[in-house]
Structures are given as structure tokens and as C-alpha cells.
Amino acid sequence: MIQVIDLHKSFNGQAVLDGINLEIPTGKITVVIGKSGVGKSVLLKHLIGLLKPDRGQVLVDGLDITKLQGRKLQDLKRRFAVLFQGGALFDSLNVFENIAFPLREKTRLPETEIRRRVHERLEQMNLSLEAGGKFPDELSGGMKKRVALARAMIQEPEIILFDEPVTGLDPPMSNTVFHLIKKTHAVSNYTALVVAHDIPEVFQIADVVAMLHHGRIIACCGPEEIQHHSDPVVQSFIRGEPDFLEA
Amino acid sequence: MVAFIQLLGRGVLNWVRETGRIQLFLLQGLALAFVPPFRPRRVLQEINQIGVKSTLIILLTALFTGMVLGLQGYYTLRKYGSEGALGAAVALSLIREMGPVLTALMVSARAGSAVTAEVGIMRITEQLDALDTMAVNPLQYVVMPKLLAGLIAVPLLTAIFDVVGILGGYLVGVVLLGVSSGSYFSGMVQSVVPLDINGGIVKSLVFGLTIILVASYKGYHTEHGAEGVSRATNQTVVLSAVLVLAWDYLLTSFFM
Numbered sequence: 001m002i003q004v005i006d007l008h009k010s011f012n013g014q015a016v017l018d019g020i021n022l023e024i025p026t027g028k029i030t031v032v033i034g035k036s037g038v039g040k041s042v043l044l045k046h047l048i049g050l051l052k053p054d055r056g057q058v059l060v061d062g063l064d065i066t067k068l069q070g071r072k073l074q075d076l077k078r079r080f081a082v083l084f085q086g087g088a089l090f091d092s093l094n095v096f097e098n099i100a101f102p103l104r105e106k107t108r109l110p111e112t113e114i115r116r117r118v119h120e121r122l123e124q125m126n127l128s129l130e131a132g133g134k135f136p137d138e139l140s141g142g143m144k145k146r147v148a149l150a151r152a153m154i155q156e157p158e159i160i161l162f163d164e165p166v167t168g169l170d171p172p173m174s175n176t177v178f179h180l181i182k183k184t185h186a187v188s189n190y191t192a193l194v195v196a197h198d199i200p201e202v203f204q205i206a207d208v209v210a211m212l213h214h215g216r217i218i219a220c221c222g223p224e225e226i227q228h229h230s231d232p233v234v235q236s237f238i239r240g241e242p243d244f245l246e247a
Numbered sequence: 248m249v250a251f252i253q254l255l256g257r258g259v260l261n262w263v264r265e266t267g268r269i270q271l272f273l274l275q276g277l278a279l280a281f282v283p284p285f286r287p288r289r290v291l292q293e294i295n296q297i298g299v300k301s302t303l304i305i306l307l308t309a310l311f312t313g314m315v316l317g318l319q320g321y322y323t324l325r326k327y328g329s330e331g332a333l334g335a336a337v338a339l340s341l342i343r344e345m346g347p348v349l350t351a352l353m354v355s356a357r358a359g360s361a362v363t364a365e366v367g368i369m370r371i372t373e374q375l376d377a378l379d380t381m382a383v384n385p386l387q388y389v390v391m392p393k394l395l396a397g398l399i400a401v402p403l404l405t406a407i408f409d410v411v412g413i414l415g416g417y418l419v420g421v422v423l424l425g426v427s428s429g430s431y432f433s434g435m436v437q438s439v440v441p442l443d444i445n446g447g448i449v450k451s452l453v454f455g456l457t458i459i460l461v462a463s464y465k466g467y468h469t470e471h472g473a474e475g476v477s478r479a480t481n482q483t484v485v486l487s488a489v490l491v492l493a494w495d496y497l498l499t500s501f502f503m
Contacts, residue, residue, distance in 0.1 A: 045376075048379075048380050050379060077379075077380060077381075081380070082376075082377065084377060085373070088374050088376065091369075091372075101381070102381050105284075105381065105383050106381070106382065
């Protein structure tokens with residue numbers, strides 16, 4: 001389980017996270033929703049140690065990632081994978097090399113085994129073997145996301161963080177990516193945190209939905225419950241009402 | 248008056264802080280060369296990017312610099328009846344000063360800006376973060392090979408610059424203007440001492456490290472999207488040119 005306890009983070013004196021408390025249960029998909037710019041990605045980056053909080057803790061099975069350094073931090077990071085918003089594929093490597101990268105860096109598997117695993121992932125993501133030879137700038141947005149998902153999955157991590165996995169994709173491709181997340185989760189049963197604002201699509205995959213607003217989690221419950229939540233801010237966001245903050 | 252002193256103090260503090268950060272960045276980057284996994288292949292790739300791909304521009308710059316030195320040197324020395332010293336004048340100018348400095352400025356303009364753009368784009372597209380999350384140290388994977396490549400490639404490019412520049416001076420002085428070939432080379436052999444060559448090598452090592460350090464640092468700390476990359480690239484070229492010239496003065500005064 002991942003526990004976020006009283007997490008605070010400010011940039012240039014402006015509080016972005018203002019006392020976040022959240023529990024991300026093991027083996028479940030937790031979705032964090034909220035308006036753009038509210039700090040969802042900032043929260044996600046704290047979970048993997050890319051940002052250090054001003055105050056608070058992020059406990060991964062009891063280990064505080066905000067305090068870990070060196071080898072212990074590296075070992076903990078190996079349990080994670082991240083699907084970044086833009087994919088974060090390495091420009092200088094082709095699709096095959098991108099997906100194989102974590103295996104080549106962190107394991108001593110023979111090349112034949114690496115090839116087998118990469119091909120398996122390409123197939124799982126509905127990507128052809130020929131796509132393996134393409135470079136990231138030759139791929140569509142949807143293909144980039146699927147390659148990034150394949151790379152995130154290749155080491156079968158325990159925890160995967162998804163940073164707006166369908167932003168910029170058309171509705172059919174968004175559904176495909178959500179379907180792939182659901183499918184891979186059913187197979188691997190990893191713990192997932194998905195940062196998104198795609199309502200109602202995210203409810204298809206969520207076990208738990210948390211809403212971030214003004215630097216705090218204002219609601220955290222199942223997808224059914226959140227749709228009937230009593231908080232007017234939650235309701236306004238879910239219904240997509242314009243400028244609910246100012247209203 | 249108080250506001251002015253506050254402004255000055257803030258500026259000095261920022262400068263000290265930034266200088267400290269750059270030094271730590273350099274120490275970390277170099278120290279990681281001695282920590283496994285060693286990355287000889289990445290170093291070779293960077294030598295290709297920074298060194299091999301700069302060869303043509305170095306050849307052209309060196310040839311024309313040598314030719315200009317030959318032309319200027321010939322007409323200046325002729326006033327004193329010392330055309331025979333042309334080889335020595337060209338060689339000393341190139342080995343001591345112009346070779347290391349012009350090579351550094353050319354590498355800064357071609358490869359330094361490219362390094363900043365590459366690392367800056369990796370920063371803004373979260374590729375550096377992706378490395379970090381895979382427990383791969385971005386400094387070791389991205390920056391360390393570039394620093395080593397700068398240390399290896401720039402001295403070699405400087406040596407090429409010196410040789411081609413001397414040939415350019417020969418082309419103008421001996422082939423076009425009729426200075427004796429024997430006096431061109433013998434003057435050079437008699438005048439150039441090991442200290443000149445060592446000084447040139449030390450300068451090129453320092454310049455190579457400075458350029459790639461500035462370029463990597465600026466790229467690594469890029470912010471604010473494409474505009475930030477553009478700004479960082481610009482800063483790299485300007486700052487590394489100024490630092491190269493400042494280092495040149497310091498090292499020249501040391502070797503004199």
C-alpha cells in the first residue's frame with residue numbers, strides 16, 4: 001500500500017499541495033481527478049521521488065520515499081514504472097530499443113529473451129513487429145502511448161503511475177488505452193495510480209476515485225459513490241460545468 | 248542606495264550559488280565515470296557527435312586561419328627582412344593561442360549548442376525523469392559520456408586545427424609568396440618548445456570540459472518548454488565563448 005500523509009509542496013510561495021492525505025490500496029486502480037493545473041502530476045511525481053515535498057510523507061509499504069537516498073531509493077524505484085503524459089520515449093532509440101531499455105539496463109537477460117519479451121509486449125499493445133523499427137517521431141500519439149505502456153510493463157512492476165494517459169488522444173484511441181490498462185491490470189494485478197480528468201471514461205477502470213481540489217483531496221471513494229457525492233465541487237466537476245471555481 | 252546594495256548582494260549571492268551548483272554538477276558527472284555501469288559505448292557515441300561531426304568545420308576554419316596568418320605574417324615580417332621566420336610565427340600563433348581558442352569557439356557553436364538542445368528537450372519531454380524512474384542515473388547516462396567526450400575530442404580537434412593551420416600558412420607563405428620551404432619548417436622546429444605544445448594541450452582540455460559542462464548544465468536545467476530550450480542554447484553559446492576567452496587569459500598568464 002502507498003500512503004500519502006500530510007503532503008505539502010509550494011512553488012515560488014504558491015501552495016500546490018496543501019496537506020494531501022491519500023491511501024492507494026495494493027492491487028487496485030486509484031484514479032486522481034481534478035481540474036487542469038490543480039497539482040495532480042505534482043502529486044504523482046512525489047510518489048516516485050522525482051520531487052521532494054516541503055513537508056509530509058509518502059510511505060510505500062512503510063518506507064518513506066521522501067527520506068530514502070542512494071541504493072535504497074534505487075531499489076524502491078525498481079518496483080515502480082511511470083507512463084508519462086507525452087510518453088517520454090527516448091528520441092534516439094527506436095520502438096524496440098525503447099521497450100527493451102529497462103531490461104538491458106537493469107537485467108542480464110540474454111538478447112533472445114529480451115527480443116521475445118519485447119515482441120510479446122508489442123503484440124499485447126496491438127502493435128506490429130514492424131513498428132519496432134520506427135522512431136518515436138514517426139509514431140502517432142496513440143502509438144506513442146501504447147509503446148510507453150509496453151515499456152512501463154516490460155519489467156512487470158508492482159506499481160504503475162499513469163500521468164494523464166489519454167490526454168491528446170481521440171475518443172476511440174482513449175478507449176483503447178483505457179482498455180489496455182484494464183486488460184494489463186487484470187493480468188498483472190499491479191497497483192495503479194492514474195492521474196486523469198477524462199470523465200466519465202476513467203470510471204470504467206477505477207476501483208477508487210479521489211478528487212484533488214485546492215491542494216487537498218476533497219473526496220475519495222468508489223466510482224459509483226463519487227458520481228453521487230454530496231460535495232457541490234465534485235458534482236460540478238463531474239458534470240463538466242464551466243468555471244465551477246468561480247461560480 | 249540601500250536598494251542598490253540589496254540588488255548587488257542578491258546578484259552576488261545568485262552568482263555564488265550558481266557557480267557552486269555548476270561545480271557540483273561537474274564533480275558528480277566526472278565521478279560517475281568511475282562508478283559502474285561503465286558506458287564506453289555511450290562515450291564513443293558522444294565522441295562521434297561532439298568530435299567527429301565537428302571535423303569538417305574545424306578543417307575549414309583551420310585552413311583559412313592558417314592562410315590569413317601566412318598572408319599577414321609574410322607582409323609584416325617582410326618589413327624587417329625576416330620572411331624566414333614565417334613558419335615560427337604561424338606555428339606559435341596557432342599552437343599557443345589560435346588553435347585551442349578557435350577550436351573551442353567552433354565546437355561551442357556547433358556541438359555545445361546541440362548538446363544543450365538535446366539535453367534540454369530530454370528535460371522538457373520528461374525523458375530525464377523517465378530515466379530516473381527506471382533507476383538509471385540521468386547524470387551518468389546522459390551527462391558523463393558528454394563530459395568525457397569533450398575532454399577527449401576537443402584536444403584532438405585542436406591538434407588537427409594546428410596541423411591544418413600550419414599547412415594553410417605553408418600554402419600561402421611558401422607556395423604562393425615564395426618563402427623557402429626549408430626556412431618555413433626549420434624556423435618552426437627551432438621556435439616551438441614543449442612548453443608551447445603542453446600549454447596548448449592544457450588549454451584545449453580545459454576548454455573542452457568548460458564547453459560541454461556549460462552546455463550540459465544549461466540543458467539539464469532547462470525550464471519553460473521550447474522557449475526555455477531556445478534561451479538555454481543561446482546562453483550556452485554566449486557563456487562558453489566568454490569563459491573560453493577568460494580561461495585563455497588565465498592559462499596564458501600561467502604558461503608565460
